Amino acid sequence: MHAENIPSLTVRKAADLLASREASSTELTNAVLNRISRVEETIRAFVTVTKDMAIKQADQADARIATGNAHQLTGIPMQLKDNMCTRGISTTCSSLMLKTYLPTYDATVTKRLFDEGAVLIGKGNLDEFAMGSSTENSAFFPTHNPWDGERVPGGSSGGPAAAVAAGECIYALGSDTGGSIRQPASFCGIVGLKPTYGVVSRYGLVAFASSLDQIGPLTKDVTDAAIVLNTIAGHDPHDSTSIPFDVPDYTAALGKEIKGLKIGIPKEYFVEGVQPEVRDAVNVAISVFENLGASVSETSLPTSSHAMAVYYIIAPSEASANLARYDGVKYGYSAADTGRMWDALDKTRQDGFGPEVKRRIMLGTYALSTGYYDAYYLKAQKVRTLIRREFDQAFDKFDAIVTPTTPTVGFKLGEKTSDPVQMYLNDIFTQPANIAGIPAISVPCGIADGLPIGLQIMTNHMAEDTLLQLAYAYEQATEWHLEHPQI
Amino acid sequence: MRLTSDEVKHVAHLARLGMSDDETELMRDQLSNILEQFKSLEQVDTKNIEPTGHSANLQSVMRDDTVEPSRPKKEILKNAPQVEDEFIRIRAVLE
Numbered sequence: 001m002h003a004e005n006i007p008s009l010t011v012r013k014a015a016d017l018l019a020s021r022e023a024s025s026t027e028l029t030n031a032v033l034n035r036i037s038r039v040e041e042t043i044r045a046f047v048t049v050t051k052d053m054a055i056k057q058a059d060q061a062d063a064r065i066a067t068g069n070a071h072q073l074t075g076i077p078m079q080l081k082d083n084m085c086t087r088g089i090s091t092t093c094s095s096l097m098l099k100t101y102l103p104t105y106d107a108t109v110t111k112r113l114f115d116e117g118a119v120l121i122g123k124g125n126l127d128e129f130a131m132g133s134s135t136e137n138s139a140f141f142p143t144h145n146p147w148d149g150e151r152v153p154g155g156s157s158g159g160p161a162a163a164v165a166a167g168e169c170i171y172a173l174g175s176d177t178g179g180s181i182r183q184p185a186s187f188c189g190i191v192g193l194k195p196t197y198g199v200v201s202r203y204g205l206v207a208f209a210s211s212l213d214q215i216g217p218l219t220k221d222v223t224d225a226a227i228v229l230n231t232i233a234g235h236d237p238h239d240s241t242s243i244p245f246d247v248p249d250y251t252a253a254l255g256k257e258i259k260g261l262k263i264g265i266p267k268e269y270f271v272e273g274v275q276p277e278v279r280d281a282v283n284v285a286i287s288v289f290e291n292l293g294a295s296v297s298e299t300s301l302p303t304s305s306h307a308m309a310v311y312y313i314i315a316p317s318e319a320s321a322n323l324a325r326y327d328g329v330k331y332g333y334s335a336a337d338t339g340r341m342w343d344a345l346d347k348t349r350q351d352g353f354g355p356e357v358k359r360r361i362m363l364g365t366y367a368l369s370t371g372y373y374d375a376y377y378l379k380a381q382k383v384r385t386l387i388r389r390e391f392d393q394a395f396d397k398f399d400a401i402v403t404p405t406t407p408t409v410g411f412k413l414g415e416k417t418s419d420p421v422q423m424y425l426n427d428i429f430t431q432p433a434n435i436a437g438i439p440a441i442s443v444p445c446g447i448a449d450g451l452p453i454g455l456q457i458m459t460n461h462m463a464e465d466t467l468l469q470l471a472y473a474y475e476q477a478t479e480w481h482l483e484h485p486q487i
Numbered sequence: 488m489r490l491t492s493d494e495v496k497h498v499a500h501l502a503r504l505g506m507s508d509d510e511t512e513l514m515r516d517q518l519s520n521i522l523e524q525f526k527s528l529e530q531v532d533t534k535n536i537e538p539t540g541h542s543a544n545l546q547s548v549m550r551d552d553t554v555e556p557s558r559p560k561k562e563i564l565k566n567a568p569q570v571e572d573e574f575i576r577i578r579a580v581l582e
Contacts, residue, residue: 100566104563198543303531306528312525313525358504362498379533385538438542461542
């Protein structure tokens with residue numbers, strides 16, 4: 001097992017190697033650790049590398065494989081975004097506030113992966129508390145795009161996306177509140193899936209905007225996304241917004257013909273501001289669907305254009321409430337140099353949070369405050385109803401909606417840090433799916449100037465099967481998923 | 488709409504967020520620019536439209552109230568900034 005092979009090694013192939021005893025989990029894990037020691041200095045995708053734990057879990061996985069009791073994810077090294085709780089292992093949210101925090105329990109996703117014998121290789125860097133689109137808001141360091149070190153990997157799951165693309169893990173889990181899985185997947189040339197809200201438990205995911213947050217896989221291809229979703233999806237009594245349903249085998253949708261499926265192309269997603277190369281690549285991708293027998297027609301989602309305003313009212317409002325818990329009393333950073341309670345609280349939050357987190361707490365507090373609640377928060381919730389209704393109506397006519405994932409390819413580090421509004425515009429195509437609660441996936445669909453382009457597919461609530469079916473059909477008809485960065 | 492410095496200070500107080508004068512001024516500019524983006528919502532007719540809180544269509548989710556062991560005290564106390572004996576120490580609330 002050579003470290004150089006890791007960037008192209010999928011979960012499915014790795015599982016085959018382990019099952020046929022061509023490689024052990026220990027060999028695979030060591031190869032990934034070698035790869036990390038070689039490239040991590042330039043990528044910086046990890047807040048923590050859990051080497052000792054990985055070696056121990058790999059050893060346990062080998063024992064399990066030997067008994068013939070292995071699962072597809074047994075023994076395969078993965079990274080978790082550092083906002084998912086891991087018992088006794090630092091979970092920082094890339095914030096000074098939680099720099100020393102050691103969770104006393106595992107998130108449900110962590111537990112499900114561990115139960116199947118997964119190997120945790122480390123915790124992935126993110127924009128502080130998952131607020132951002134470039135991973136530059138990490139309080140520790142920015143992550144670099146494996147395709148071009150001067151470019152951002154996207155965010156907020158920039159660490160997980162970069163780690164998968166650079167071969168520092170076989171797959172990763174990210175969280176997506178307004179595009180935080182799909183946008184970095186797009187920038188890093190990999191597959192990123194945000195499931196229907198409620199399909200994956202949020203228990204143990206450090207809360208940002210609870211009505212929008214959803215965990216999902218970042219993988220090298222669509223098959224891997226289906227495999228990982230099989231394990232993490234399902235009802236959880238610990239999350240009251242988790243949907244009770246029987247989890248299907250998501251891989252069953254792969255390889256089914258897409259002939260006759262109806263795809264809508266919303267004209268609002270091809271407006272000015274979309275990079276010409278991105279528009280062209282997506283148009284070529286649309287013709288691939290047509291060639292495979294899908295029927296494609298233009299449609300309109302006019303209320304979608306208000307998604308950004310809705311998102312930047314609802315998400316900060318929920319965040320301002322969720323982040324009220326950081327008071328420097330029970331856990332986390334605490335300003336030591338003052339004795340009075342209120343002063344200490346002010347100081348703890350002033351020093352513990354970074355600029356973007358403070359901006360969003362302020363924005364949310366403002367939108368919820370007396371005199372502004374109706375004009376901002378309530379108004380946004382009503383427009384949310386309209387956006388959701390618009391998608392419901394679209395899915396009466398179409399099986400899927402196809403758009404670019406992002407208006408541009410990955411931008412340069414520092415290019416948008418001084419202007420929050422410019423940074424926010426990155427997620428205009430991904431936010432509507434969170435607002436409506438529907439599943440969406442980004443798959444690689446081109447390369448412009450050496451940087452990957454992402455294609456977004458959205459389907460109706462709980463229609464992950466159709467989503468994966470279409471994404472897989474597209475992937476198999478093209479070769480973009482076989483491109484890897486040269487590092 | 489432009490916020491005043493006093494408005495920013497008031498919101499910072501509500502959020503219990505200490506803020507220097509420089510931070511207040513930067514925040515005033517940035518928040519004002521962001522609020523400007525929200526103006527587009529005024530064009531949307533939301534008469535008789537119910538608000539959506541979240542998209543999962545679930546209501547009053549209950550589970551059995553079963554007795555389970557609490558998480559280990561030692562691990563919880565390990566995270567606390569100030570500990571005294573087996574307790575989390577807090578700052579004086581009354582003076």
